[in-house]
Amino acid sequence: MSDPPASGTGPGTGPGNDPATGPARARRLISADKVEGTAVYNRAGEHLGTIDTLMIDKVTGRVAFAVMSYGGFLGIGESQHPLPWSVLTYDTDRGGYVVDLTREQLAAAPTHDTDDEENDLSDTHGRRVYDYYKAEPFWLDPG
Structure with a gap:
């Protein structure tokens, strides 16, 4: 019977599995x-x-939004919803992203329409999106 691994030496640790490299x-x-x-x-x-x-964001290189298609059928009646990148969590079991939203909350959320100047993810519209999701704006310095 072998001894249990010392702290910091189990699976997922060690020089080959350093989270940074x-x-x-x-x-x-x-x-x-x-x-x-x-x-x-x-x-x-x-x-x-x-x-x-x-x-x-072209200046910082940060992902600002993931634009998600919602609703509709075969592309008809779909709406585009910008989601702050920070509200998405990747779930490896599902192979997709998870958000803390109900369908009703999403249906009421700001949309993205490239043909509508009021909905073009400009700074003003971007602020509305981040306010709606109560997310920390990507343009704020995290440090």
């Missing part, structure tokens, strides 16, 4: 094109929609 770090990163099409669920496990695109 090892394989765990590589698995944390994802290409933006692989995020597109990923399912979004609520905590109840209901499928809410899919990620269409990411909106990235």
Whole structure:
């Protein structure tokens, strides 16, 4: 019978699995094109929609929004909802993102319409989105 591993030497630890440099770090990163099409669920496990695109701040490089398609059927009647990136949590079991929203909250949420200047994710509209979700704005310095 072998002794239990010393603290910090079990699975997922050690020089090859350092969170900053090892394989765990590589698995944390994802290409933006692989995020597109990923399912979004609520905590109840209901499928809410899919990620269409990411909106990235050109100055800071931070992901500002994930624009999600919601509702409709075969692309007809869908609405586009910008979700602050910070409200999404990746769930490996589901293979998708999870948000703390009901369908009713999402239906009432701000939308994104590239043809509507009031809904173009400008600074003003972006603030409305972040206020609605009570999320920490991406443009604030985290340090």
